[in-house]
Amino acid sequence: MSRTILEVTDLRKDYRQRRGLVSMLTGQGRVIPAVDGVSFYLRENETVGLVGESGCGKTTIGRTVLRLTDASSGRIVFDGRDITNLSRAELRPLRREMQMIFQDLDAGLNPEMRVRDILREALTVHERPSEAEIAGRVRELLEQVSLKDSKLANFPSELSGGEKRRVGIARVLAVRPRLIVADEPTSALDISIQAQVVNLLRDLQKHLGLTYLFISHDLPVVELVSQKVAVMYLGRIVEMGLAENIAHQPRHPYTGILWASLADKQNTEVSLHARAGAPAERERPTWGVFDFEQPVNGCRFAPRCPLYQDKGRPAVCTDPASEPQLRDVGHGHVVACHFA
């Protein structure tokens, strides 16, 4: 079995919301736990998918494990080394090994630099290669991301979405990373281009032995590229396991709903039902946003949980003393639900 490259233990990241002058001056304010005690690990050359709705903390995890933001507590171990509290100077040599692909296609692409110079900058930020080496590496990078030579002279504004994405990936590959956090790498692209980029990312993983933390809300794509999938809800992982089990044998009601919402949109049979008048089972509670001002009482999914309703609102679900913890249900599948 390949070795563990990243291990995250009980990671927490609080954001402080300050409202008004008083709280700004006193430094007090509401604490919003964007990531609230998350543990997982990544093995070398593997892809772990991270799914969940916006605001659940996916991106915050990605940024925190790369130390782009500091964790409030917890432990991040990269390649056997605790990096949670490393200083900026100590982190610098590690930065090249851990990179991020951002959702925003323009992120990292200086609009005033030509593609050639963007790649050159990435190649020389950690090393001092010779001109010949740079030229060779640029050629290699273009080949790796299937980009034409002619694009080197272009400014980012002259590129299409797909080309920008390829340059962004080439820029990341320039430093020869081992771990890449891919934050919604396809969501800003057209469908026909998304498939190209997904294929490209999988190819690169195969040839370069990359490890991906793949953050996305596109469930079929996540299922396709990932070996393992972690499902997040309001700052916590509620279920994690092999991709096919998460997709087809979910144990947590939230995971079930996530995948069902996908099937709902696609399945024409369901739509025929809807046309004939919605059956009662399809009536779902209104999906609101979570209100951080209310304290969490027990399971944070309970207010939206169909199982909680079906079971006649068991007290254990809303008992503040018994927030469900992840437990192993076999085959490395973990789930945080009292009734899973």
Next chain:
Amino acid sequence: MDAPLLAVENLRTYFYSRAKRAFIRSVDGVSLGVMRGETLGIVGESGSGKSVTALSAAGLVTAGPGVISGRIDLQSNGSRRNLLDGLENYARVTEQDGRVMAVEKDERGWRRHSETLMAGVRGKEIAMIFQNPRSALNPYSTIGKQLVETIRLHTNFKGERQARERAIHWLERVRIDSPRLRFDNFPFGMSGGMCQRAMIAMALSAEPSLLIADEPTTGLDATIQSTIVDLLAQLKTETGITTLLISHDISVIQRLSDRIAVMYGGTVVETGRAAEVLAPEATARHPYTAALLASIPSAETIRRKSYLQAIEGEVLDTIEVPRGCRFYGRCNRVTEAIRGNCAGLEPPLGEVAPGHKVRCWLYPAAGKP
């Protein structure tokens, strides 16, 4: 057969790119009709012209030269009116070999004229919902106030009290919980899904003949998307509202549409009944539609962890439009027998089965317009 509620005929909406000194042919000869009570779904990628088609129909294209030719007929109260009536008096189009070389358009004059044509139509006869509901709602006014305003303006519920009750009725119709409380909410306190519901309530409260829904689920979370799609499906059954639905998401289009039009590079490349065009076993199909469907991971692809069938190349920019088929450069189904046609001659939209049209040289029937 009845005349369509909305009939778009040979619509061309162009913009001008100063950087490239050329026209952007966003909508380049689009014809389509929406029958009363049906939902027509337009699907396509960015730059395909789907949104600009809808904006043109609503008279909301403001950049120049904008709409340069065509007609848009709307049936209302038993009479038919062309929303582009008199356009030719404001726009002089110089063409050469079927290509637009120059447009002289009195944009200010046209806009003034268009506003008189659209008065009493936009908001009343044609209502729209957009991708970003929050930006379409007035942030300084409560949801209730905005609804009441629409209702008093466009319907017979003129009294303050009457309109208020009607507003609450619509909030209930779009399944907003505790509508009486929500009535006094400002948009900023509401989630994206809730804002979209309010937007839908506002559009429908004017009791329009046609609803234009432009990417109504894009930008919302997956679970919220499916509830909005559910809601639109239910409202469709309940109200029978005629809808022009625009989305890049095939699953949304599939779920809600009776008929669909697939757009590519400013033209309609395929149109027909949704069940026929998107049926997995369909035999006649535009290569672009087929490729779009194939680029979504199927259960089989996921199980085998195989590669996705990507469409090679880039989405066509509508500035440098090729002479032949617009999809030729990316098409994987060109045969030697038709290559000459594909490269040099734009195929017409021809009927391959009753009500099913495809713009492709592969289908001999399509060769004859």
